[in-house]
Amino acid sequence: MRLIGADLTEKSLRLHLEGLPGVDAVGLERRAASLAGRSIKTTSKARALDTIIRLTDLTTLEGADTPGKVRSLVAKALTPDPARPDTPRVAAVCVYGDMVPTALGALGSAHGDPDDGGVSVAAVATAFPSGRASLAVKLADTRDAVENGADEIDMVIDRGAFLAGRYGEVFEQIVAVKDACRRGDGTFASLKVILETGELATYDGIRRASWLAILAGGDFIKTSTGKVGPAATLPVTLLMLEVVRDWHRLTGERIGVKPAGGIRSAKQAIGYLVTVAETAGERWLQPHLFRFGASSLLNDVLLQRQRLLTGHYSGPDYVTMD
Amino acid sequence: MTRLAVPKTYKLYIGGRFPRSESGRSYEVTTPDGAFLANASLASRKDARDAVVAARAAVAAWSGATAYNRGQVLYRVAELLEGRAEQFAAEIRDAEGVSAAAARAQVDAAVDTWVWYAGWCDKYAQVAGSGNPVAGPFFNISVPEATGVVAIVAPQESAGASLLGLVAVVAPALVAGNAVVVIADRAHPLSAIGLAEVMATSDVPGGVVNVLTGSPAEIAPWLASHADVNALDLAGAGALDWVPLVVAAAATLKRVQDPEPGVPGWSLQRILATTETKTVWHTKALL
Numbered sequence: 112m113r114l115i116g117a118d119l120t121e122k123s124l125r126l127h128l129e130g131l132p133g134v135d136a137v138g139l140e141r142r143a144a145s146l147a148g149r150s151i152k153t154t155s156k157a158r159a160l161d162t163i164i165r166l167t168d169l170t171t172l173e174g175a176d177t178p179g180k181v182r183s184l185v186a187k188a189l190t191p192d193p194a195r196p197d198t199p200r201v202a203a204v205c206v207y208g209d210m211v212p213t214a215l216g217a218l219g220s221a222h223g224d225p226d227d228g229g230v231s232v233a234a235v236a237t238a239f240p241s242g243r244a245s246l247a248v249k250l251a252d253t254r255d256a257v258e259n260g261a262d263e264i265d266m267v268i269d270r271g272a273f274l275a276g277r278y279g280e281v282f283e284q285i286v287a288v289k290d291a292c293r294r295g296d297g298t299f300a301s302l303k304v305i306l307e308t309g310e311l312a313t314y315d316g317i318r319r320a321s322w323l324a325i326l327a328g329g330d331f332i333k334t335s336t337g338k339v340g341p342a343a344t345l346p347v348t349l350l351m352l353e354v355v356r357d358w359h360r361l362t363g364e365r366i367g368v369k370p371a372g373g374i375r376s377a378k379q380a381i382g383y384l385v386t387v388a389e390t391a392g393e394r395w396l397q398p399h400l401f402r403f404g405a406s407s408l409l410n411d412v413l414l415q416r417q418r419l420l421t422g423h424y425s426g427p428d429y430v431t432m433d
Numbered sequence: 434m435t436r437l438a439v440p441k442t443y444k445l446y447i448g449g450r451f452p453r454s455e456s457g458r459s460y461e462v463t464t465p466d467g468a469f470l471a472n473a474s475l476a477s478r479k480d481a482r483d484a485v486v487a488a489r490a491a492v493a494a495w496s497g498a499t500a501y502n503r504g505q506v507l508y509r510v511a512e513l514l515e516g517r518a519e520q521f522a523a524e525i526r527d528a529e530g531v532s533a534a535a536a537r538a539q540v541d542a543a544v545d546t547w548v549w550y551a552g553w554c555d556k557y558a559q560v561a562g563s564g565n566p567v568a569g570p571f572f573n574i575s576v577p578e579a580t581g582v583v584a585i586v587a588p589q590e591s592a593g594a595s596l597l598g599l600v601a602v603v604a605p606a607l608v609a610g611n612a613v614v615v616i617a618d619r620a621h622p623l624s625a626i627g628l629a630e631v632m633a634t635s636d637v638p639g640g641v642v643n644v645l646t647g648s649p650a651e652i653a654p655w656l657a658s659h660a661d662v663n664a665l666d667l668a669g670a671g672a673l674d675w676v677p678l679v680v681a682a683a684a685t686l687k688r689v690q691d692p693e694p695g696v697p698g699w700s701l702q703r704i705l706a707t708t709e710t711k712t713v714w715h716t717k718a719l720l
Contacts, residue, residue: 423681424482426661427489 121279134314147382185217202398208256225398234261240336242267285327304329321354331367342372371404446629448487449639465530476647484643488612491640496610504554550604577708579610581663584656588669595621605703622646664688
């Protein structure tokens with residue numbers, strides 16, 4: 112705990128988080144805008160599109176999700192573009208905890224570590240998306256998803272407690288959820304901590320929440336649930352990447368970042384790739400360090416990919432719509 | 434006191450907005466004598482792509498509106514055109530170098546054309562549709578429906594018809610409920626942007642009409658091969674190498690209309706050229 116300069120108490124945590132330098136909002140937004148505006152030439156674009164697919168968590172988080180819908184999502188994750196078998200697979204499918212067995216069954220032997228070409232299963236837990244439930248319920252929700260076989264858990268932080276300044280409570284909850292990610296064999300499901308940046312009001316708050324989630328043991332910090340606007344934005348993701356970069360310089364440990372929600376076009380997503388490479392480094396452009404949480408992004412990426420391969424613009428009739 | 438001149442910026446019309454070209458390019462529009470008149474946006478293939486996306490998004494609402502409602506909305510466009518007749522006539526006079534009377538006559542013809550097509554909205558299906566005789570106790574009904582996104586090359590070098598030529602190709606495509614991406618006359622684009630301003634202030638939803646100013650030779654191939662365009666009207670493409678456009682359009686099974694010289698006349702056929710026939714069977718047993 113040398114990082115926060117004292118033993119870990121609520122007070123020292125607060126002093127550390129509130130002692131973080133303020134964010135230069137204008138500078139951050141201008142930096143993000145300049146990164147988003149980079150000109151990407153054709154060959155680089157082709158590589159970028161495949162990278163985006165490999166880094167995507169294909170997501171369905173609707174109350175109306177049926178087993179059939181999850182199975183078709185998995186089919187799309189495995190073969191995004193049936194006419195072009197060279198299209199890479201996505202990193203993971205992201206579903207509600209009760210849909211994990213369905214997703215695993217549909218994946219079959221393709222289930223595995225995305226770094227080795229498999230597709231993993233991520234489940235949202237801890238009373239997603241609001242996080243308004245007692246800790247006991249959140250832990251039960253998490254354990255249930257892990258026991259069902261989820262490889263990754265996407266938890267939400269208690270934004271109410273965070274905004275009220277009860278950082279210690281948020282910290283303890285993340286630690287407890289991390290513990291609930293332990294499987295029977297002693298390994299852990301990867302934990303993604305959703306900050307829901309759209310509800311944190313300020314860039315300073317987002318920087319604090321990022322530090323808090325990393326200090327508490329999150330493997331990934333994720334921007335949003337996708338249920339609250341604004342969801343992921345480039346400045347917010349840039350800010351979180353800066354925290355991850357600083358953490359790596361201090362400790363040598365690499366934390367992942369996952370922007371989720373609101374990334375719909377391949378062009379936007381390429382802006383994110385540029386931002387990752389320029390901020391944390393190209394090393395981060397692999398499935399265990401960077402993900403896109405998206406449902407419709409994949410379709411646009413496939414359309415742009417078809418455009419590059421065929422030389423003419425494609426249309427929504429040529430991809431499977433969800 | 435002399436007033437400061439307020440020159441007009443002529444931009445594109447895409448998705449109900451007036452953006453500049455994505456490429457940042459523009460070109461000079463001149464009078465027939467070569468005098469400078471205005472700068473117009475020189476649309477790129479990416480503007481065409483954006484226009485198709487906007488048009489696709491607009492198809493459902495426009496083709497889903499009742500035929501009667503579409504007729505009313507299009508008739509209101511004619512009202513607005515009439516209200517701006519002086520402005521259109523002045524622009525046409527400057528751009529085409531014709532007399533004031535000839536310019537005004539062209540505006541009148543354009544309004545008449547628009548009204549003629551507006552009237553067809555709730556009538557063309559009765560004329561072109563049919564109840565088909567079948568060997569069984571079924572109703573078998575065929576009705577024409579909008580095909581979707583229609584890309585149009587408006588009549589080019591249309592001295593004497595820069596507004597009329599545009600209206601004569603855009604109006605028929607709107608009747609059935611298609612959304613339109615039209616490449617305006619490169620030499621005389623001012624009336625096209627004037628028409629776009631009328632569209633923007635009418636009840637026609639944004640994205641139903643998208644106007645690109647620029648070079649048809651540059652943009653049309655991208656629209657012809659675009660997989661999300663359902664029909665291609667090459668009315669003004671006679672001066673282009675247009676056969677490859679037809680070949681490209683065939684790859685994605687587009688309806689294609691060949692180039693025609695001059696301004697296309699009023700015709701039901703132009704409406705039907707951008708429709709698909711839907712045939713439904715329904716049992717008579719429930720009567």
